[in-house]
Amino acid sequence: MEGLYAFCVGLLTACGIFLALRGRSFSVVIGLTLLSYAVNLFLFASGRLKLNAAAVLGESEQYSDPLPQALVLTAIVIGFAMTAFAVILAMRARADLGNDHVDGTLPTLPNDLQQKSGGNQ
Amino acid sequence: MQHLSIFPILIPLLFGAIMLLPPISRDASSQRIASIIGTLFIMLSSAGLLFQVATEGVQIYALGGWQAPFGIALVADKVSSLMVLLTGFLSFAIMLYAVSGQDKGGAYFHPLFMFQIMGINGAFLTGDIFNLFVFFEVLLIASYALLIHAGGKQKTQAALHYVILNLVGSSLFLFGLGILYGTLGTLNMADMAVKVGQLEGETATLAKTGALLLLVVFGLKAAMLPMHFWLPKTYASASAPVAALFAIMTKVGVYSIFRVYTVIFGESAGELANIATPWLWPLALLTIAIGTIGVFASPGIKTLSANLVIISSGSLLACAAINSEEATSAALYYMVHSTLASAGLFLLADLMARQRGKAEDRFVRSRPFVQPRLMGFGFAILALSLVGMPPLSGFVGKVMILQSTQSNAQTMWLWPLILIGSLAALIAFSRAGTTLFWRHNGSVAAEAEPAKPSEVAGIVLLLLASPLLVLFGGDVSEFTQQAAHYLHDINASAYALLPGVAP
Numbered sequence: 064m065e066g067l068y069a070f071c072v073g074l075l076t077a078c079g080i081f082l083a084l085r086g087r088s089f090s091v092v093i094g095l096t097l098l099s100y101a102v103n104l105f106l107f108a109s110g111r112l113k114l115n116a117a118a119v120l121g122e123s124e125q126y127s128d129p130l131p132q133a134l135v136l137t138a139i140v141i142g143f144a145m146t147a148f149a150v151i152l153a154m155r156a157r158a159d160l161g162n163d164h165v166d167g168t169l170p171t172l173p174n175d176l177q178q179k180s181g182g183n184q
Numbered sequence: 185m186q187h188l189s190i191f192p193i194l195i196p197l198l199f200g201a202i203m204l205l206p207p208i209s210r211d212a213s214s215q216r217i218a219s220i221i222g223t224l225f226i227m228l229s230s231a232g233l234l235f236q237v238a239t240e241g242v243q244i245y246a247l248g249g250w251q252a253p254f255g256i257a258l259v260a261d262k263v264s265s266l267m268v269l270l271t272g273f274l275s276f277a278i279m280l281y282a283v284s285g286q287d288k289g290g291a292y293f294h295p296l297f298m299f300q301i302m303g304i305n306g307a308f309l310t311g312d313i314f315n316l317f318v319f320f321e322v323l324l325i326a327s328y329a330l331l332i333h334a335g336g337k338q339k340t341q342a343a344l345h346y347v348i349l350n351l352v353g354s355s356l357f358l359f360g361l362g363i364l365y366g367t368l369g370t371l372n373m374a375d376m377a378v379k380v381g382q383l384e385g386e387t388a389t390l391a392k393t394g395a396l397l398l399l400v401v402f403g404l405k406a407a408m409l410p411m412h413f414w415l416p417k418t419y420a421s422a423s424a425p426v427a428a429l430f431a432i433m434t435k436v437g438v439y440s441i442f443r444v445y446t447v448i449f450g451e452s453a454g455e456l457a458n459i460a461t462p463w464l465w466p467l468a469l470l471t472i473a474i475g476t477i478g479v480f481a482s483p484g485i486k487t488l489s490a491n492l493v494i495i496s497s498g499s500l501l502a503c504a505a506i507n508s509e510e511a512t513s514a515a516l517y518y519m520v521h522s523t524l525a526s527a528g529l530f531l532l533a534d535l536m537a538r539q540r541g542k543a544e545d546r547f548v549r550s551r552p553f554v555q556p557r558l559m560g561f562g563f564a565i566l567a568l569s570l571v572g573m574p575p576l577s578g579f580v581g582k583v584m585i586l587q588s589t590q591s592n593a594q595t596m597w598l599w600p601l602i603l604i605g606s607l608a609a610l611i612a613f614s615r616a617g618t619t620l621f622w623r624h625n626g627s628v629a630a631e632a633e634p635a636k637p638s639e640v641a642g643i644v645l646l647l648l649a650s651p652l653l654v655l656f657g658g659d660v661s662e663f664t665q666q667a668a669h670y671l672h673d674i675n676a677s678a679y680a681l682l683p684g685v686a687p
Contacts (some may be wrong), residue, residue, distance in 0.1 A: 081557060082187075082350070083352060088344065091348055095348070095352070095355075095359075097352050098352070098355045099351075099355060101355075102355045102358040102359060102362075105358070105359060105362045105500050106358055106361070106362045106365075108362075108366075109362040109363070109365045110365075110366075111366075123622060125296040129363075130365070130371075131365070134314060134361075134365075137235060137314075138358055139343075139353070141318070141321045144325065145321070145325065145351055145354065146195035148328060148329075148347065149347055149348070152328070152332075152340070152344060152347055153344070155332075155340055156340045156343075156344050157546065159336075159340040159341075160337060160340060160341060165344055165345070165348065166341075166342070172303070181268075
């Protein structure tokens with residue numbers, strides 16, 4: 064179980080970082096969302112993974128640490144608000160700047176340059 | 185009074201919430217009055233808190249009556265109460281400036297301003313590291329909205345970078361916290377400091393990863409070298425009161441570095457003792473260097489002040505890297521000075537930009553000022569203070585930092601960088617002043633209007649701080665010395681905060 068869980072968190076983080084490094088604001092927002100999912104799962108695991116263990120005393124033989132669950136709840140709420148803000152800001156930037164690139168200007172690709180300057184291609 | 189510790193958080197929360205409700209929310213002038221009263225209350229209560237801490241010692245406030253380390257505790261010690269008073273004073277001065285018209289650009293300026301103060305004060309006062317994260321988010325989400333206050337292309341562009349960077353930073357913060365909680369089993373900073381010394385082997389390596397992830401996050405907030413690129417654009421494009429309030433945001437990052445890497449991962453952390461120092465020292469020096477280059481390259485006075493913020497961050501981080509009582513004391517003094525002086529410069533830059541017509545704050549030939557004497561006087565005082573010329577507070581702060589180096593190698597690296605940084609600021613300010621005040625053509629711009637009395641009052645308040653910090657320099661430096669001693673004494677800053685735990 065630990066291995067699968069760690070793999071999932073790692074995969075989510077890797078996808079999140081890859082998307083956050085892209086140039087368009089949409090994929091960056093998706094990347095940040097994936098990253099916050101990864102963080103939530105990671106925080107949840109910081110109290111160790113246990114099967115058949117309730118977070119309330121007396122409900123089961125073993126009990127699990129309730130604090131990470133509270134932390135995850137806080138992190139989910141904050142992450143949700145932040146994602147909502149980032150989406151609105153990205154839409155505002157699309158309207159204000161005329162494109163959806165995070166720098167506000169579209170980069171000139173090498174192909175464009177060559178075509179403009181009458182290159183071979 | 186027992187509940188004084190929570191007032192600097194509660195007052196802005198209540199005032200912010202009241203200002204969102206109907207009778208006040210509809211009327212701009214009553215919002216302004218409420219803001220002035222609110223910031224005045226914050227300043228007075230934080231002054232009261234500082235006095236109480238100075239006379240009665242550290243104040244621990246267990247929220248909900250849950251004792252540390254199980255509940256969240258607010259810890260008002262000499263360091264945090266000094267920073268809270270600094271925030272209170274700064275916000276009052278900025279609010280005086282803002283109420284004369286700068287707040288009209290957006291609907292929710294006043295409530296957001298209050299929530300940001302709440303976040304800053306909370307981050308200074310909290311004794312729980314997850315609570316520190318929550319207050320970071322409170323101050324960040326308010327700052328995201330304040331940054332685009334008054335709108336405009338440049339602000340949106342800067343805000344997009346700022347928001348994305350800080351969201352990634354928040355994720356890293358949570359990763360770091362998760363690792364530290366998983367290895368230490370506690371989130372109370374004092375308890376962490378006690379337990380971190382017992383880690384060894386693989387667990388210690390894991391905890392080290394978490395601790396260094398946190399350093400990345402705090403470095404991002406404090407504008408440490410590879411993470412400083414957002415700062416000049418963000419600060420230069422924000423509207424004046426917001427930029428002035430942002431002057432304390434980098435200090436929140438520096439404060440967290442002092443708190444976490446002196447108390448938790450300090451001398452007595454066993455295998456993890458002083459883990460941040462090898463990273464902090466070179467990065468701090470490079471931050472000063474890059475700030476110096478930025479100062480030379482600044483095309484306008486707002487960018488210039490933003491780059492001066494980077495230099496001051498670098499100097500403070502260098503003090504954190506030296507990691508001694510003298511250095512921490514110097515850093516606390518310099519933090520007060522540089523926050524107030526750079527906030528003053530951001531406000532004055534805005535006043536200048538509005539009086540120069542289309543040239544705004546750029547260093548180009550333009551129309552003369554409406555009030556050249558007032559501008560010149562303010563500019564001269566701020567420039568002298570920020571460059572670090574006697575008799576103003578910048579000089580005292582820089583001398584304290586220079587004196588705190590411990591070995592020849594430290595002296596050889598730090599002295600030239602700080603002194604060259606000051607020289608660069610001197611050259612940049614002379615060039616700026618020459619262009620701004622002496623190279624004119626045409627007459628006074630038609631749309632320019634003289635500064636309003638409350639705007640001048642706000643700036644004068646910030647300007648007065650510099651000579652006052654020198655006049656009462658003995659008392660202030662004695663206080664910062666005691667605060668630094670407290671921070672470096674693990675018995676006082678960790679064991680004493682936990683009931684029933686002895687070293």
